[in-house]
Amino acid sequence: MxxxxxxxxxxxxxxxxxxxxxxxxxxxxxxxxxxxxxxxxxxxxxxxxxxxxxxxxxxxxxxxxxxxxxxxxxxxxxxxxxxAERRGAMVGPLRISAPVTFGRMHLGPALYPFLAAHPQIELTLDLDDRRVDASSGGFDAVIRHGPILDSRLMAWKLAPSSRVLCASPAYIAEHGAPGSIDELSGHKGIFYTNRGVSDWRFPRGSAGGVDADAIVVHGRLGLGLNNGDMIRDAAIAGLGIALLPMFIAGPAMKSGALLPIDIGMRPEGEFIYLAHPEGRNPSAKLRAMADHLSATFGNPPYWDHPTV
Known part of the structure; x- marks a missing residue:
């Protein structure tokens, strides 16, 4: 046996x-x-x-x-x-997957006070930019940025996430800044390979929400990368135009290392979300963690640049 x-x-x-x-x-x-x-x-x-x-x-x-x-x-x-939770205790293991850059820049600092307040929670945080399978991977939940593609997941929105087209002052000085969708298509793009070629989406209504009839811009591939830190650094180095979430681009834009590009349309709106497998009852500690993260990030989230 x-x-x-x-x-x-x-x-x-x-x-x-x-x-x-x-x-x-x-x-x-x-x-x-x-x-x-x-x-x-x-x-x-x-x-x-x-x-x-x-x-x-x-x-x-x-x-x-x-x-x-x-x-x-x-x-x-x-x-x-x-x-244990039935007795009012926040205890036991909690296994979460999250993106590398967001985890390093924002998730970790947000989680540390929560874990200090609940020392009996045994958190395992797996940082990985790939879209892991929550069920087969043994995760209680995944934290992700962008659209929710897996219908087997139940999602809780933690914060809205805006993205911005940006490039370095040197790139704009040499190549100019595109002022329209058509002009953007002619520029070198730095693309996030985990999202595929349809990542640069612009709703026709320009409101920034999700739009099934959005305009998809492919641009000319200058560089393909699977990590947000490297996409930001490549854009700062002048290698092309990047479409970055504000939680990555914000500090570089505030310092002037990256400049926003206005083409008259805003990128499709996205979210930071926590998703758990459908049919699995989420634990009280998972709910408590999600509430803590949502309150910490804010709405609008603290990383959003006030001029974007």
């Missing part, structure tokens, strides 16, 4: 990359961790891990079992946390 301790050990080993590191994280002896893994393999009738003197890797069976093992461990942890 499979035991929960063995499943938890297997998940810890797969995440730690070694039995000794998993033992350290679990605060158990290496021999106990090894024996629990062996018991699980015997119960399943399959080898889950390849062990060598230099490294540890998952077998094909181990890789197939890992996602389900994570869900089992996560469900048990959440059940225990839910029982």
């Amino acid at each position: 499979m035991k929960l301790e063995g499943i938890a050990v297997f998940v810890a080993i797969s995440e730690a990359g070694s039995i000794s590191e998993a033992a350290r994280r679990l605060r158990q002896s290496k021999s106990v961790v090894s024996e629990r893994l062996a018991e699980l393999e015997r119960a399943l009738g399959a080898k889950l891990v390849h062990r060598t003197t230099r490294r540890l890797t998952l077998t094909e069976d181990g890789a197939a079992f890992l996602n389900r093992a994570r869900r089992i461990v996560g469900d048990v942890e959440r059940a225990a946390a839910d029982m």
Whole structure:
């Protein structure tokens, strides 16, 4: 019979990359961790891990079992946390995924006071610009910027997010500033590759809201990057025009390193949102964290430039 301790050990080993590191994280002896893994393999009738003197890797069976093992461990942890929350306590694990630049610039500073006020919450924050699968990845929720593409997620809006076309003074001095959609198409663009070619969208009504009939501008590819910090820095270096959220571009625009470009239309409006898998009851601590973040960011959010 499979035991929960063995499943938890297997998940810890797969995440730690070694039995000794998993033992350290679990605060158990290496021999106990090894024996629990062996018991699980015997119960399943399959080898889950390849062990060598230099490294540890998952077998094909181990890789197939890992996602389900994570869900089992996560469900048990959440059940225990839910029982504690019924008694009025904010305790237990909380696993969140968020974008790298937003996490570094805004999410971290907003979260630290919340975690200090609730020291029994065990937060794991995974910063990744890719759109991870919340369910299969074992996340309680994901924090993202932009449109909500996964219909299996239930989203809570944390803050509106405006974006601005911008370029360096040197780029504008050399190439001029486009004054229309048609002129913008002729300029070099610095594009966010995780969004694809249809990222530069401008609603025909120019109000900045979501518009299915928006004008999509592709421009000439000057540079494609998958990180907001690097897009901002490339724009400051004069490599092209960038479409950046104000939570990234704001400081550079205030210092004059980037200048706004007005083409007579505003980019499509977006949001910072927290999304959790549909059908999964969000915990009280997740709701409390979302409320805290929403209040901290504000509406309009504090990072918005007053002249944009």
